[in-house]
Amino acid sequence: KAGVTQTPRYLIKTRGQQVTLSCSPISGHRSVSWYQQTPGQGLQFLFEYFSETQRNKGNFPGRFSGRQFSNSRSEMNVSTLELGDSALYLCASSFGNEGNEQFFGPGTRLTVL
Amino acid sequence: GENVGLHLPTLSVQEGDNSIINCAYSNSASDYFIWYKQESGKGPQFIIDIRSNMDKRQGQRVTVLLNKTVKHLSLQIAATQPGDSAVYFCAENPSGTYKYIFGTGTRLKVLA
Numbered sequence: 001k002a003g004v005t006q007t008p009r010y011l012i013k014t015r016g017q018q019v020t021l022s023c024s025p026i027s028g029h030r031s032v033s034w035y036q037q038t039p040g041q042g043l044q045f046l047f048e049y050f051s052e053t054q055r056n057k058g059n060f061p062g063r064f065s066g067r068q069f070s071n072s073r074s075e076m077n078v079s080t081l082e083l084g085d086s087a088l089y090l091c092a093s094s095f096g097n098e099g100n101e102q103f104f105g106p107g108t109r110l111t112v113l
Numbered sequence: 114g115e116n117v118g119l120h121l122p123t124l125s126v127q128e129g130d131n132s133i134i135n136c137a138y139s140n141s142a143s144d145y146f147i148w149y150k151q152e153s154g155k156g157p158q159f160i161i162d163i164r165s166n167m168d169k170r171q172g173q174r175v176t177v178l179l180n181k182t183v184k185h186l187s188l189q190i191a192a193t194q195p196g197d198s199a200v201y202f203c204a205e206n207p208s209g210t211y212k213y214i215f216g217t218g219t220r221l222k223v224l225a
Binding site: 106 | 144149159206208211214215216218
Protein backbone atom coordinates (compact mmCIF):
# COMPACT_ATOMS: atom_id res chain seq x y z
CA LYS A 1 0.00 0.00 0.00
CA ALA A 2 1.08 3.58 -0.55
CA GLY A 3 3.21 5.28 2.08
CA VAL A 4 2.84 8.70 3.63
CA THR A 5 2.84 11.43 1.01
CA GLN A 6 3.63 15.10 1.48
CA THR A 7 3.15 18.04 -0.84
CA PRO A 8 4.84 20.10 -1.97
CA ARG A 9 8.30 18.59 -1.66
CA TYR A 10 10.08 21.94 -1.92
CA LEU A 11 8.94 25.46 -1.20
CA ILE A 12 10.61 28.85 -1.18
CA LYS A 13 8.93 31.74 0.62
CA THR A 14 9.93 35.15 1.88
CA ARG A 15 9.74 36.50 5.42
CA GLY A 16 6.28 37.53 6.47
CA GLN A 17 4.47 35.21 4.09
CA GLN A 18 2.44 32.22 5.18
CA VAL A 19 2.62 28.64 3.98
CA THR A 20 0.42 25.54 4.01
CA LEU A 21 1.84 22.03 3.83
CA SER A 22 -0.15 18.90 3.18
CA CYS A 23 0.18 15.31 4.36
CA SER A 24 -1.75 12.21 3.33
CA PRO A 25 -1.33 9.31 5.78
CA ILE A 26 -1.11 5.61 5.04
CA SER A 27 -4.54 4.21 4.29
CA GLY A 28 -6.24 3.21 7.54
CA HIS A 29 -4.05 5.41 9.72
CA ARG A 30 -5.96 7.99 11.71
CA SER A 31 -3.12 9.76 13.49
CA VAL A 32 -0.89 12.31 11.83
CA SER A 33 2.05 13.94 13.59
CA TRP A 34 4.14 16.83 12.34
CA TYR A 35 7.82 17.44 13.06
CA GLN A 36 10.32 20.14 12.22
CA GLN A 37 13.84 19.01 11.43
CA THR A 38 16.80 21.41 11.42
CA PRO A 39 20.55 20.82 11.72
CA GLY A 40 20.73 22.67 15.00
CA GLN A 41 17.66 21.32 16.78
CA GLY A 42 17.15 17.88 15.28
CA LEU A 43 13.63 16.47 15.07
CA GLN A 44 11.18 18.55 17.07
CA PHE A 45 7.57 17.53 17.62
CA LEU A 46 5.02 20.10 16.45
CA PHE A 47 1.60 18.49 17.00
CA GLU A 48 -0.44 15.36 16.54
CA TYR A 49 -3.97 14.94 15.22
CA PHE A 50 -6.36 12.06 15.56
CA SER A 51 -9.92 12.01 14.22
CA GLU A 52 -9.75 15.72 13.40
CA THR A 53 -8.70 16.62 16.97
CA GLN A 54 -5.33 17.86 18.16
CA ARG A 55 -4.26 15.50 20.94
CA ASN A 56 -0.69 16.64 21.55
CA LYS A 57 1.19 19.83 20.98
CA GLY A 58 4.88 20.65 21.11
CA ASN A 59 6.55 23.86 22.18
CA PHE A 60 6.15 25.98 19.09
CA PRO A 61 4.65 29.46 18.81
CA GLY A 62 1.07 30.00 17.75
CA ARG A 63 2.24 30.85 14.21
CA PHE A 64 2.36 27.09 13.71
CA SER A 65 -1.04 25.50 13.39
CA GLY A 66 -2.59 22.47 11.85
CA ARG A 67 -5.78 20.65 11.12
CA GLN A 68 -6.99 17.26 10.08
CA PHE A 69 -9.81 16.38 7.75
CA SER A 70 -12.36 13.60 7.98
CA ASN A 71 -10.33 11.48 5.55
CA SER A 72 -7.32 11.81 7.95
CA ARG A 73 -5.37 14.04 5.59
CA SER A 74 -3.69 16.84 7.48
CA GLU A 75 -2.37 20.29 6.77
CA MET A 76 -0.05 22.49 8.73
CA ASN A 77 0.18 26.22 8.37
CA VAL A 78 2.92 28.62 9.32
CA SER A 79 2.04 32.28 9.32
CA THR A 80 4.34 35.30 9.30
CA LEU A 81 7.34 33.26 8.25
CA GLU A 82 10.72 33.92 9.80
CA LEU A 83 14.16 32.97 8.51
CA GLY A 84 14.46 30.45 11.33
CA ASP A 85 11.46 28.54 10.01
CA SER A 86 13.60 27.18 7.19
CA ALA A 87 13.59 23.44 7.81
CA LEU A 88 12.46 20.05 6.65
CA TYR A 89 8.88 19.50 7.78
CA LEU A 90 8.03 15.86 8.24
CA CYS A 91 4.74 14.21 8.83
CA ALA A 92 4.25 10.73 10.20
CA SER A 93 1.18 8.55 10.44
CA SER A 94 0.07 5.69 12.65
CA PHE A 95 -3.13 3.91 13.69
CA GLY A 96 -3.24 6.28 16.63
CA ASN A 97 -2.98 4.10 19.70
CA GLU A 98 -0.14 4.35 22.18
CA GLY A 99 2.83 2.33 21.07
CA ASN A 100 1.84 2.14 17.42
CA GLU A 101 4.43 2.06 14.69
CA GLN A 102 4.83 5.49 13.17
CA PHE A 103 5.85 5.94 9.53
CA PHE A 104 7.26 9.07 7.97
CA GLY A 105 6.74 10.81 4.68
CA PRO A 106 9.59 12.25 2.60
CA GLY A 107 9.15 15.75 4.02
CA THR A 108 8.66 19.23 2.65
CA ARG A 109 11.78 21.37 2.52
CA LEU A 110 10.84 24.96 3.28
CA THR A 111 13.31 27.75 2.60
CA VAL A 112 12.50 31.22 3.90
CA LEU A 113 14.41 34.07 2.28
CA GLY B 114 20.11 13.41 6.62
CA GLU B 115 19.17 16.76 8.07
CA ASN B 116 21.50 16.61 11.05
CA VAL B 117 24.79 17.95 9.76
CA GLY B 118 27.88 16.24 11.12
CA LEU B 119 29.09 19.33 13.01
CA HIS B 120 26.83 18.47 15.92
CA LEU B 121 26.19 14.82 15.25
CA PRO B 122 28.18 11.98 16.76
CA THR B 123 29.68 9.83 14.03
CA LEU B 124 30.43 6.14 14.05
CA SER B 125 32.81 4.85 11.38
CA VAL B 126 32.73 1.11 10.76
CA GLN B 127 34.52 -1.12 8.31
CA GLU B 128 32.27 -2.89 5.82
CA GLY B 129 31.42 -6.34 7.10
CA ASP B 130 31.95 -5.46 10.75
CA ASN B 131 29.14 -5.13 13.29
CA SER B 132 27.90 -1.68 14.30
CA ILE B 133 26.51 -0.64 17.66
CA ILE B 134 24.64 2.65 17.92
CA ASN B 135 23.66 3.88 21.35
CA CYS B 136 20.89 6.11 22.61
CA ALA B 137 20.08 7.45 26.06
CA TYR B 138 16.41 8.24 26.41
CA SER B 139 14.97 10.83 28.70
CA ASN B 140 11.68 9.67 30.16
CA SER B 141 11.45 6.75 32.57
CA ALA B 142 7.75 6.54 31.73
CA SER B 143 8.48 5.72 28.08
CA ASP B 144 7.28 2.26 27.21
CA TYR B 145 7.71 2.03 23.46
CA PHE B 146 10.77 2.77 21.37
CA ILE B 147 11.57 2.92 17.67
CA TRP B 148 14.82 3.09 15.74
CA TYR B 149 14.78 5.03 12.50
CA LYS B 150 17.26 5.32 9.65
CA GLN B 151 17.43 8.55 7.67
CA GLU B 152 19.29 8.80 4.40
CA SER B 153 20.17 12.11 2.85
CA GLY B 154 17.16 13.85 1.35
CA LYS B 155 14.66 11.33 2.70
CA GLY B 156 12.31 11.01 5.62
CA PRO B 157 13.16 8.69 8.54
CA GLN B 158 12.58 5.03 7.77
CA PHE B 159 11.24 2.65 10.44
CA ILE B 160 13.79 -0.07 11.25
CA ILE B 161 12.70 -1.87 14.39
CA ASP B 162 10.75 -1.25 17.56
CA ILE B 163 10.68 -2.61 21.10
CA ARG B 164 8.28 -2.38 24.02
CA SER B 165 9.33 -1.89 27.61
CA ASN B 166 8.31 -5.41 28.61
CA MET B 167 11.16 -6.74 26.47
CA ASP B 168 14.91 -6.24 26.71
CA LYS B 169 15.87 -7.54 23.28
CA ARG B 170 14.28 -7.83 19.88
CA GLN B 171 15.79 -9.07 16.64
CA GLY B 172 15.04 -8.26 13.05
CA GLN B 173 16.83 -8.92 9.84
CA ARG B 174 20.49 -8.06 10.55
CA VAL B 175 19.41 -5.72 13.35
CA THR B 176 18.95 -6.19 17.07
CA VAL B 177 17.65 -3.66 19.55
CA LEU B 178 18.57 -3.89 23.23
CA LEU B 179 16.73 -2.02 25.96
CA ASN B 180 18.09 -1.37 29.44
CA LYS B 181 15.37 0.34 31.44
CA THR B 182 17.49 0.62 34.55
CA VAL B 183 19.84 3.10 32.93
CA LYS B 184 17.41 4.32 30.24
CA HIS B 185 19.56 3.10 27.39
CA LEU B 186 18.81 1.70 23.96
CA SER B 187 21.20 0.25 21.46
CA LEU B 188 20.90 -0.79 17.84
CA GLN B 189 23.20 -3.49 16.60
CA ILE B 190 23.68 -3.95 12.87
CA ALA B 191 25.35 -7.17 11.80
CA ALA B 192 27.70 -7.32 8.82
CA THR B 193 27.41 -3.61 8.09
CA GLN B 194 27.02 -2.73 4.42
CA PRO B 195 27.60 0.51 2.49
CA GLY B 196 23.84 0.92 2.20
CA ASP B 197 23.66 1.18 5.97
CA SER B 198 25.38 4.57 5.84
CA ALA B 199 22.83 7.04 7.19
CA VAL B 200 21.80 8.91 10.32
CA TYR B 201 20.12 6.75 12.94
CA PHE B 202 17.61 8.08 15.46
CA CYS B 203 15.98 6.52 18.47
CA ALA B 204 12.50 7.69 19.41
CA GLU B 205 10.63 7.14 22.68
CA ASN B 206 6.89 7.20 23.28
CA PRO B 207 6.10 8.23 26.86
CA SER B 208 3.25 6.25 28.31
CA GLY B 209 -0.06 8.07 28.16
CA THR B 210 0.97 10.27 25.25
CA TYR B 211 0.73 10.03 21.50
CA LYS B 212 3.95 11.78 20.71
CA TYR B 213 7.49 10.64 20.13
CA ILE B 214 10.64 12.24 21.47
CA PHE B 215 13.67 11.86 19.24
CA GLY B 216 17.31 11.57 20.17
CA THR B 217 19.89 13.76 18.45
CA GLY B 218 20.93 11.02 16.05
CA THR B 219 24.16 9.23 15.16
CA ARG B 220 25.75 9.28 11.72
CA LEU B 221 26.98 5.86 10.62
CA LYS B 222 29.74 5.83 7.99
CA VAL B 223 30.62 2.52 6.43
CA LEU B 224 34.18 2.34 5.16
CA ALA B 225 34.88 0.14 2.14
